[in-house]
Amino acid sequence: MSQPWFSLAAIEDPLGVELYRDMITKVWNGQLRGSRPALTPQEVRLIMAFLDDAPISHQALIGRWTLRKRDEIRGSVRTASGCSVFQDRLFVYMCSSADAWSNYDAWVAELGALMMVRLLHWRESRGSSAMALGIGVREVDNGVEYTYLYTSGPVAVPADIRAHIEWKYGVANLAHGSNRPMTPGRNDPCPCGSRSKFKRCHGAPGRREA
Ligand SMILES: [Zn+2]
Numbered sequence: 001m002s003q004p005w006f007s008l009a010a011i012e013d014p015l016g017v018e019l020y021r022d023m024i025t026k027v028w029n030g031q032l033r034g035s036r037p038a039l040t041p042q043e044v045r046l047i048m049a050f051l052d053d054a055p056i057s058h059q060a061l062i063g064r065w066t067l068r069k070r071d072e073i074r075g076s077v078r079t080a081s082g083c084s085v086f087q088d089r090l091f092v093y094m095c096s097s098a099d100a101w102s103n104y105d106a107w108v109a110e111l112g113a114l115m116m117v118r119l120l121h122w123r124e125s126r127g128s129s130a131m132a133l134g135i136g137v138r139e140v141d142n143g144v145e146y147t148y149l150y151t152s153g154p155v156a157v158p159a160d161i162r163a164h165i166e167w168k169y170g171v172a173n174l175a176h177g178s179n180r181p182m183t184p185g186r187n188d189p190c191p192c193g194s195r196s197k198f199k200r201c202h203g204a205p206g207r208r209e210a
Pocket residue numbers: 190191192193194201202203
């Protein structure tokens with residue numbers, strides 16, 4: 001097997017092929033930005049096995065969404081996230097321009113927090129635990145960069161981080177495939193992290209943007 005992570009299903013779909021090719025060349029070959037070490041071969045193998053276990057329709061969905069967002073973020077300042085579910089697997093995607101995060105560690109932390117909070121949403125709405133794969137796409141100087149995070153274990157997320165992520169990305173009900181805005185209590189700390197009360201920060205009249 002010269003290309004052990006190309007599933008037969010994926011190579012029958014052009015979008016699956018492009019997504020996998022990006023993974024192989026940028027992640028497996030360690031072509032990542034800065035001094036951050038590349039994922040280990042074991043981590044890459046886990047991620048690719050995770051994707052291979054999803055049906056081609058689901059892989060194509062992930063590929064389509066990720067590639068579309070990858071194109072959208074070029075040259076613009078914005079973020080987007082999505083998630084999809086297949087059996088006991090949760091796929092979380094986050095796309096952004098580089099300007100939205102001051103450094104790489106902050107970007108990875110945000111993706112990790114998003115993935116952990118979506119896992120909690122999964123448990124709360126479906127009553128079972130899941131494996132999750134987080135895929136992050138970020139605009140960099142000369143193109144875009146992918147980041148992947150994978151977890152199969154139970155998760156714990158500090159309340160303030162959960163509030164921040166839900167405020168920014170919404171509260172997902174993964175049993176119904178819906179996402180609703182998070183509404184903090186007026187006297188709660190503002191989930192933006194300002195340390196002011198919500199009513200004096202983003203809860204003040206005329207101020208709702210995350
Ligand atoms: Zn605020």
